[in-house]
Amino acid sequence: MKIIVLSGGIGTGLWPLSREEYPKQFLRILGEKSLLQLTVERFLNFCAPQDIFIVTQKDKKFLVQREVERYGLLEPQFICEPFMRGTAFAVLLGVARLKELFGGSDEIICVTPSDHYVERNEEFLLALEQMKNVPPNFYVLLGIPPRRPYPGYGYMKRGDSWGKGFFRVECFVEKPSPEEAERLLQEGSYFWNSGIFCFRLEDFERIGLPFFEDFVFPGDSASAILERYPSFPSLSFDRLVLEKSKNLLLFPCDPGWSDIGTFDALYELWESDNHSIRSLESRGNLVIETGKKLVVLIGIEETTVVDTEDVLLLVRRGKGYQVKTLLQDFEREDTKVVRSGLTSYRPWGYFKVLEEWERFKIKRLVVYPGMSLSLQLHHHRTEHWVVVRGAAKVTVGEKVSFLHEGESIFIPKSTQHRLENPGKVDLEVIEVQNGEYLGEDDIVRLEDVWERE
């Protein structure tokens, strides 16, 4: 079995924890591992590292690679879209790539999101073992018995038994209203669509590709598909393929699955942690404070509180699905908070804006061992770098020097400079910018050195 891990989404339901530049699958909200790491580890109980393929976007590849570095995945196992176009084309691209690698064999493919949670891995593996027996010319979908009437979820109705624990899928219901979701829960034959499904690689041409006829030609290679990306609309695989396909089977099983699609769903999984929270006459709250603040609640009930560097979100329990709604407004308005927080991630490390005023800006830069920022210059600002951890190799003009903890250097305007970490531990630098214009676009890159040396 080969696994296609879809890691190209954002997970706006958990905004402001998730951002376009740092999506939900990278979050460490349930322990010390990210949801992407937990997903990969879940499948490593079942297959080898070389069987796992991750589809993401080009600009998120460095984040994905850093997350899965420890599992030894190789370059060909990262399949990059040029930009986001929904799961339909991510699956299409992934399958095309796997066909080039494994075409002619009767491989079973399992497609899985990378930002969901499964509580009981053993039950999940047993389900996978069953789903591996997907009959020719069918998709088999893992269907979860609903625990609550979540309005934001996709539901599918169980039809006649097909044998081997499989059932026909009678129909889909996407994102029902709160009232309808309640009805589906009562009805008893509706299941949540987990987004995890299996099929035979060789079958995709018959039970998948026909739905893509408006967008690609049957024989298109992965690189041909990549060239067509700009013309694709944004579509989910559910919408384009599954909801219209007649060849669907459902395998019902509940290994404690959650898509953690909303803060209401997260609340169910949350281990109450009263660290740095004081409350009086309060109960049923989910509090996520990403800094070092003391949180005090008085008379507050059934509320989710998410406090990040740049956004404070309060949501009443049961209204979690509205976060996505609001985000759509923000996206239309092109609000910056949708794209990123105060911390920005780069292949060489990350930086956080600590404070910003009219004529100066203070950043904390972290550069990973062996990494380097590009050689650059700014016309409108001077910079001071103070090394607070690790060792820095610094180029200013033609001069190269080494700085250690507590040492600093000044970079005049319009002077080329580069920051490198030649050491073995993270380099941390405080940068004080000063000038008449401090936009990120006052940067002349003289040479791109973003890769590991």
Place this chain on the structure above:
Amino acid sequence: MKIIVLSGGIGTGLWPLSREEYPKQFLRILGEKSLLQLTVERFLNFCAPQDIFIVTQKDKKFLVQREVERYGLLEPQFICEPFMRGTAFAVLLGVARLKELFGGSDEIICVTPSDHYVERNEEFLLALEQMKNVPPNFYVLLGIPPRRPYPGYGYMKRGDSWGKGFFRVECFVEKPSPEEAERLLQEGSYFWNSGIFCFRLEDFERIGLPFFEDFVFPGDSASAILERYPSFPSLSFDRLVLEKSKNLLLFPCDPGWSDIGTFDALYELWESDNHSIRSLESRGNLVIETGKKLVVLIGIEETTVVDTEDVLLLVRRGKGYQVKTLLQDFEREDTKVVRSGLTSYRPWGYFKVLEEWERFKIKRLVVYPGMSLSLQLHHHRTEHWVVVRGAAKVTVGEKVSFLHEGESIFIPKSTQHRLENPGKVDLEVIEVQNGEYLGEDDIVRLEDVWERE
């Protein structure tokens, strides 16, 4: 008439906006002026600047002086307690001082808190004109017809008419329960105690001083009282004097007074400002965000949200009086958040901790024109100063130099140094500390220069 402005309290009901080191009277919550400034201006409609006397503590004098600088008060008008002991002794000290200055005259004294709000100044002045006619041997208190059943307030019952708009005070009810407060409101003859009262200076010996017989001698001078301060308990003037005195009159009037004692009271005055707040299915909220965050509310009602640098407080409407309750717990536990936030105020200016890790700390210092920090040294940390605004005169070791915007200097460990602002605008400096111990107590002061040069 001479005014005694009590400016020694904290106003814990508005914590975390108010702190021990930066009390409520300094807050700019209702416009651009602080509550203390609004109080002084309210009385300047009625009397001259030299008639106003402010009682505060020694360590808050510089904050008070800075607030009222513009009104031209002179040094003798600031009366300083060595430390906080409640309003009883603040009034005692203030009266003793005024007796030394104006004894023998038939001055009327008006005592007023500095952290309350009055909406209609003209009505307030008319009330003062009436209260000025306080008969000999009486206190006259401004009583406010209650608008709501606030449990945290002091109530007094109106008795028989005394003529001239005055009534006898029948009894006091301190901090009733929510149910009792509701009953007092319905009853109709109870008034809020505004804390504003008038009496004749010469009368204090008969109608005030006897209540202090356990603590001072009748003839004690202000300086004798100051010497006895360590032995005083913490007591309010209401508790020690007014509640027991038989010589009380009430002048009922509502000039739109509020003690802004809780966030529920503040909510009544709050001009809804939707700047940087987005909400969906939400109403009746009071949101105070002291940074630059976007606040998003979904399905949130009747809630106060206060977001400061180090504390996030959420309080359900009607529970505002519980903030004080919780603060008492914090005080017992000696929690730092009660004393100060991340910004600390000093006679020379203020500083804010921007970020703090194990081996480094970053501060933004603001030094007022003409002010200077003490000559000092640190044994466990180096410091980098980067000037981001204004001009700095810097002493490091024996060397004196001048730094301007964008320039920096390094201060090695155990080296004496001093920062001064010789200029005409605020000096702003980013300080990066680096070392094995970064506590505020690693400071050897070689010379104290906290006064204006």
